[in-house]
Amino acid sequence: MIENLTQRAKEVLNGNFQAEGFTIPSKGLYPFQWKWDSGFIAIGFAHYDMEKAKAEIGTLLKAQWDNGFIPHIVFHTENDSYFPGADFHQSNLHPQSSKKYRSTGMTQPPVTGFVLQEMYRIADDKQDLLRFIEEHIDKVYQNHAYFYTHRDPNNEGLMYIYHNWESGTDNSPVWDAIWETMNPPHYDVKRKDTTHVDVSQRPSNREYDHYLYLIDIAKEHRYDDAKIAELSPFLVQDPLFNAMLIKSNEALIELYGLIGNNTEKIRQLKQWQEKSIRGCNEKLFDEALGAYVHYDLRNDRPIRHVTSSSFSPLFAKIPDQDRAAILVKTMLERFGGDDKYLCASFDPTDERFDPRKYWRGPVWINMNWMLYYGLKNYGFLKIAERMRKDSIELIERDGFYEYFDCRKDNGEPNRRGYGGSNFSWSAALLIDLLK
Ligand code: 9YW
Structure with missing residues (x-):
């Protein structure tokens, strides 16, 4: 049964791989290369086709800008099945944008560092992979340097995002109060x-x-x-985005250590790391909610909602053991009833929870994957195993969907996952979860 499911996952991934050396998230719906998808996809490929995993990351990094920025979508090909495309984004407006690849002018969670580390963990031929890492790691380092130079105006170790698409959790209710401060045409x-x-x-x-x-x-x-930091009505410190950066910092420290001769970069990474972990723990943890929350930097107020992003610091070992236990308690109390699969993307006890709508409630496999490893970091093995089993069961029963209803009984006889089908990261991370 496991072989069968893994085989189907490989078929999804292989079917979405493109001749240009990258993988689309889902046919029709998302026909280009997305930054954080690319990382999760590489982890899946690493288990059975390391050359494709390397191609995925190599291709993404080729689209890096001269200032270290890595865009959230790279438009490798012309395709009018997606809006807004390259003509809307006009990345060429930025003087340091890539001259070769059209892209967006926003980014996505910085997963690439820890993805290189995962690829190394999975690789049979460690020497070969270390060579690959050696060729590419400085680009990831430059990407982190970009964040610390340009995305942390108050020097708190906490990067801002200026667009909800940078968070990866597009229409989360977390943004609703910000939309109320704006009145766009x-x-x-x-x-x-x-x-x-x-x-x-x-x-x-x-x-x-x-x-x-x-x-x-x-x-x-x-x-x-600098202008965006000054003027954008949306300016947020996101616990997920910052946890991904911290996890990737840690990965770079380890990988530079393996490569050797990089003391200065390691020193810098450790300094960033210390500041960011402190920033997360001091500013983003909400004692009353027992969870990490987003901070609205533009309007200078915490956004007090619990989401699956609230638990992502577990993945990057940001909380200490006591605080990790508080997070688990919050997760179980709000998200973990017997009638539910783990882990809803938004607080099921909140009136804005919508189990069918994208990032307003459904389960996402990439979040579950991070939380599974996060829970294991602290020895919460039983709930980690539930996270893994729930993810497998949802995919096995419904297929490789983009997101899933978290309710065990949703009153629909033909229940199924939602959004795009044959979705790449659901397939890629399932392969890892089945290992
Ligand atoms: C969009 C590709 C992307 C993900 C995001 C997800 C969705 C795209 O799909 O956004 O056009 O709204 O929210 O996290 O990277 O899979």
Whole structure:
């Protein structure tokens, strides 16, 4: 049975791999290379086709800008099945953007560092992989240097994101209060996502107005980081984004250690690391909620909602053991009833929870994968195993969907996953979870 499922996962991944050396997240819906998808996909490939895993990361890093920035989407090919495409984003406005690859002018969670470490863990031929890492690691380091130079205006060790798409959790209720502070124009555009996926499972048109308006503001200032920090109505410190950076810092420290002769970079990484871990623990942990929360830097207030991102610091070993136990208690109390699969993307006890709508409730396999390893970090083996089993069961029963209803009984006889089908990271991370 496991062989069968793994085989099907490989078919999904192989089917989505493109001749240009990258993998689309899902046919039709997402026809380009996405930054954090790319990392999760490489982990899946690493288990059976290391050359494709290397190609995935190598291709992404080729699109890096001269200032170290790595964009959230790289438009390798022309394709009009996705909106907003390269013509809307106009990455060439930024003087240091890639001259060769068209992309967006925003980024996504910095997973690439820990992905290299995972590939090394999985590799049979460690020497070969270390050579690959040696060739690419400085680009990842430069990406981290970009963050610490341009995304932390108050020197707190906490990077800001200026767009909800940078978080990876696009339409989370976490952003709702920010949308209320804005009044963007109505964009008369043709969305493509709702031609692939039922409109009830996607963000609303009004939400898209906000998303597009934020990009237009950034474009007006040629994607200049300092201007964005000064003017963007959306400026948030996200626990997930920062946990990914911290996890990747740690990975770079380990990998540079294996390579040798990189004392100065290791020293710098340790300094960043210390500051970021402190920033996360001191600013983003909400004692009353027992969870890490987002901070709205523009309006200077914490965003007090519990999401699956609230638990992601476990993956990067940010909390101490006592605080980790508090997080687990919060997770079990709010997200962990017997009638539910772990782990909803948004607090099931909150009135904004919607089990079918994208990042407003459904289970996402990439989050489950991180939380599984995060729980194991602290010895919460029973709940870690439940996280793993739930992920496998959802995919086995429903297929390789983009996201899943967390309710065991949702009143629908033909229950299924939602969003895109044959979704690459669901397949890739399942392969890892089945090992
Ligand atoms: C979009 C590709 C991306 C993911 C994001 C997810 C979704 C794309 O798909 O965003 O157009 O809204 O939210 O995390 O990287 O899989």
